[in-house]
Amino acid sequence: MMEALFERARSDHRAAFVPYVMAGDPDIKTTEAILRELTALGVAAIELGIPYGDPLADGPTIAQAAQRALAGGTTASEVLALVHRHKMNAGAPIVLFTYYNPIYQYGLERFAADAATAGTSGVIVPDIPLEEGAEVARVLGLHGIDMPLLVAPSTTRERAAKIASQSTGFIYVVSRLGVTGAGTTPATQRAREQVAMLRSITDKPLAVGFGVSTAEHVREVASFADGIIIGSALIDAYAGTRGNEAASRVRAFMEPLLGAASRRTETPIP
Numbered sequence: 612m613m614e615a616l617f618e619r620a621r622s623d624h625r626a627a628f629v630p631y632v633m634a635g636d637p638d639i640k641t642t643e644a645i646l647r648e649l650t651a652l653g654v655a656a657i658e659l660g661i662p663y664g665d666p667l668a669d670g671p672t673i674a675q676a677a678q679r680a681l682a683g684g685t686t687a688s689e690v691l692a693l694v695h696r697h698k699m700n701a702g703a704p705i706v707l708f709t710y711y712n713p714i715y716q717y718g719l720e721r722f723a724a725d726a727a728t729a730g731t732s733g734v735i736v737p738d739i740p741l742e743e744g745a746e747v748a749r750v751l752g753l754h755g756i757d758m759p760l761l762v763a764p765s766t767t768r769e770r771a772a773k774i775a776s777q778s779t780g781f782i783y784v785v786s787r788l789g790v791t792g793a794g795t796t797p798a799t800q801r802a803r804e805q806v807a808m809l810r811s812i813t814d815k816p817l818a819v820g821f822g823v824s825t826a827e828h829v830r831e832v833a834s835f836a837d838g839i840i841i842g843s844a845l846i847d848a849y850a851g852t853r854g855n856e857a858a859s860r861v862r863a864f865m866e867p868l869l870g871a872a873s874r875r876t877e878t879p880i881p
Contacts, residue, residue: 613733613757613780616655616704617816617837625873626833627655629818630865631708631842633676634659635685639693641853646693648858650703652865656732657702658840661690661709667738672843676850687717691729698730706733706759706780711747719750727754733780735759741774748777759783759818764801768808775813781838782809786821799828803835826871833872841868 620627630649634642642659649657660673662680687709694705707726714722714736726734734751736744741760748758757780762771764785775782786802802819809817819832820840832839848864849857 613656613704613706613759614816617781617818620655621837626829626836627816627818627838628869628872629656629658629706629820629838629840630654630845631658631660631673631820631840633662633673633680633846634690634693635662635680635683636676636846637679637853638683639685639689641857643693643696644854644858645849645861646697646702647700648861649865650697650701652862652869654703654865654869655838656704656706658706658708658735658842659690659694661687661707661713663710663713665710665712667710670843672846672850676846687713687722688725691725691731694726694731695729704732705730706735706757707731708735708737711736711739714747719747723750723754723756726751727756731756733757733759735761735783737761741770741777745777748779752779757781761785762805762809764805766805768812771805771809772812775809775815778815781816781818782813783840784809784817784819784836786819786823786832799831802832806835826867829868829871833874839872 617627632642632645646657662677662685664681734756736747739747751758759780759782760774760778761783762774784802784805806817816837818838818840819836823832823839823841824844829839845864849860852860
């Protein structure tokens with residue numbers, strides 16, 4: 612299960628880094644090269660988006676990446692085949708990021724079985740309400756796949772406790788209201804407060820995302836969270852390139868951020 616990834620990062624005195632990549636943007640071969648590069652950099656896991664035409668939680672950068680992937684003909688089956696090749700080559704653990712409609716169209720049981728066969732570690736479905744996600748979580752769980760859930764800045768303690776009890780692998784702490792995007796900064800003080808609140812009700816790993824884009828952001832979030840998720844800024848870093856050039860830009864962008872995720876103290880996050 613994914614919790615072990617966060618334990619390993621904690622023992623190494625760093626926050627677990629979970630970069631987001633849109634599968635098929637601009638093509639599957641480029642995505643494959645980027646996944647190899649991120650694995651070589653030592654990221655804890657990779658959040659891999661399945662392109663979808665109505666990405667409600669995603670800002671312009673990721674929405675446009677999804678449109679490029681869809682225009683190139685990327686399908687859910689092709690993404691799962693990519694995950695399988697990646698895992699066969701000892702790639703970093705993959706957390707799929709998708710919406711409920713693609714899962715429904717694919718067939719929940721079939722999706723879970725195929726995702727497990729491919730080697731998927733987790734699946735995030737941001738548009739399914741807590742009260743309606745139990746069956747998805749159950750089926751994924753039967754196949755050994757975690758289903759991390761999101762906690763928003765506006766989430767009350769009572770509801771956060773329900774989310775935490777059902778989330779598996781880790782809890783995705785959204786740093787600010789709105790959609791993803793590198794053009795705005797994360798609301799780190801609010802995220803810090805949410806993390807502190809969640810720590811009083813759960814011992815599950817807490818990863819912060821939405822708006823994280825600089826080494827300064829990473830350093831601050833690493834001081835209180837177990838993990839850091841970064842997507843739009845990474846996609847912007849290699850947009851318009853392909854293959855090895857895209858992978859090289861990923862390395863240049865990620866190296867200083869990974870350095871910032873290291874904690875300067877031997878004291879673990881409580």
